[in-house]
Amino acid sequence: MNSSRAQAPSVLFDLDGTLVDSEPNAYESARLLLERHGVPDFTWEQNARFLGISNREALTVLRTEYGIAASVDELLTGQDAIYLELARTSTEAFPEMRTFVEMLHGRGVAMAVASGSPRAAIETVLKGTGLGAYLTEYVSAEEVAHGKPAPDVFLEAARRLGVAPAGCVVVEDAAPGAAAARAAGMRCIAVPYVPATAGDPAFAAADLLFPGGQGEFSAQAACAWLLP
Known part of the structure; x- marks a missing residue:
């Protein structure tokens, strides 16, 4: 087995505002x-x-x-x-995020969606955008005790993937989600949906920040950081 694949972190995506412009x-x-x-x-x-x-x-x-x-x-x-x-x-997927998901899929990276939306909405959006072909595991906040900024939804996603929290990287667009990632003991790639909020302490603590939001996000840069 390729050692880089064995050591690759799992990636947990927020949905709304991160993967799709919903x-x-x-x-x-x-x-x-x-x-x-x-x-x-x-x-x-x-x-x-x-x-x-x-x-x-x-x-x-x-x-x-x-x-x-x-x-x-x-x-x-x-x-x-x-x-x-x-x-x-x-609902439209952000093009560069779609590329990122496809790149990670090609490298054999385990992925899941962890969202505040209901499961029915997550399923509908993933199916409608075609992202469901790559993201087959998803967790809704309605399935855990507390929504973001509590870490519950990310911890449950990690549990379902069978990986430790420290082996996960979260991709988030909102400060409560970035705070939830830190509370879960996970690294975070932050892509603020509202670039003006990039100075929020939760974003400042992110491990990789694209302060310009989706307009600045680069799938290639994110993949290079994640999988050196």
Whole structure:
């Protein structure tokens, strides 16, 4: 067996904003849901503070802030339905991230997705973008006790791959996810979805940072760093 393959770390990808540009769909699903519950004009800027955390946690905050009568479970079911409809038709993978996944696959690197999205949404997005051909293992925050910035989803992904946390590298676009990677004892490649947030302490602590976000990310550079 090739020794470089045997020693290669496993790679755990966040999904939304990291592998795929699904944040517009996530925002639109939240906006439409809130509109149905009497909250008009929910803006992109208001939504931005929830980047990187699970829908359940975000909806718990929004329900309290806006005094929404429906339960968190009802809200979550409603948003998931809206998001899935959007995801089926309008989710695109970031081209350089697709290249990165393909390069790692070609080198025999074990990979998984660890996301705050529901399993149904993860499956829909991976299938629709074709990334599911390479990323067959995925963990949703709904399957663990706590979402990011807690490390649970990454630790569960490592467990399913049969590797120690120290043998994993996380790829993340949001500060809570980068913090979760560190809490899990994993290295982190940070590609901020919002480049202006690159100075966040969680990103500053990343092992490899592309401060310009997807516009700066290079599959070749990331692969060279990961697999010297």
